Amino acid sequence: MEKELLNEQEIERILTRITHEILEKNKGAENICLIGIVTGGVYLAERIKNKIKETEGVDVPLGILDISFYRDDINISKKRKPIKPSNIPFSIEGKNVILVDDVLFTGRSTRAAMDALMDFGRPAQIQLAVLIDRGHRELPIMANYTGKYIPTSRDEKIKVNFKEIAGKDSVLLIKQ
Numbered sequence: 767m768e769k770e771l772l773n774e775q776e777i778e779r780i781l782t783r784i785t786h787e788i789l790e791k792n793k794g795a796e797n798i799c800l801i802g803i804v805t806g807g808v809y810l811a812e813r814i815k816n817k818i819k820e821t822e823g824v825d826v827p828l829g830i831l832d833i834s835f836y837r838d839d840i841n842i843s844k845k846r847k848p849i850k851p852s853n854i855p856f857s858i859e860g861k862n863v864i865l866v867d868d869v870l871f872t873g874r875s876t877r878a879a880m881d882a883l884m885d886f887g888r889p890a891q892i893q894l895a896v897l898i899d900r901g902h903r904e905l906p907i908m909a910n911y912t913g914k915y916i917p918t919s920r921d922e923k924i925k926v927n928f929k930e931i932a933g934k935d936s937v938l939l940i941k942q
């Protein structure tokens with residue numbers, strides 16, 4: 767069973783709001799960089815980057831992080847082949863790094879992303895932006911910027927569609 771939780775316009779408004787929250791918290795765009803977590807986080811980070819460019823006229827550096835090899839449950843989950851390998855072609859030293867992901871669940875990916883980031887340098891801050899927080903955290907991790915909190919049950923999953931792949935943006939609740 768599928769239920770639409772967010773449509774294209776609602777996702778657009780959420781990303782506009784998150785962009786403004788990021789700019790407010792960081793007092794502008796001068797010291798920030800965006801890191802999209804493969805793959806959904808990359809599309810979202812690109813949208814936020816474009817919105818920052820529109821509002822502040824600043825080109826914020828955007829990097830890509832694939833954390834499939836850093837996950838602590840890598841041995842029990844099937845190793846995925848990186849589709850887009852990590853690519854952070856700028857220094858994160860002293861920066862306010864905004865990690866961007868589509869769905870926050872146990873928090874293990876975020877922990878792995880922070881671990882991976884530390885190999886690239888020492889940021890001033892790491893902040894987390896997610897489109898959906900579906901609960902069930904297993905680590906003490908929360909997002910600084912949350913699109914929508916959807917307290918799912920264990921048999922529910924979230925499907926995030928992006929226009930770049932699916933032709934239109936939407937967020938669906940999938941009941942198995």
Ligand code: 5GP
Binds near residue numbers: 876
């Ligand atoms: P966590 O590591 O917090 O358990 O899970 C978060 C990561 O797994 C994110 O990168 C996210 O893309 C993916 N993920 C976890 N649950 C869901 C879900 O219900 N739907 C989608 N689309 N991705 C999920």
Ligand code: MG
Binds near residue numbers: 803804806867869
């Ligand atoms: Mg993901």
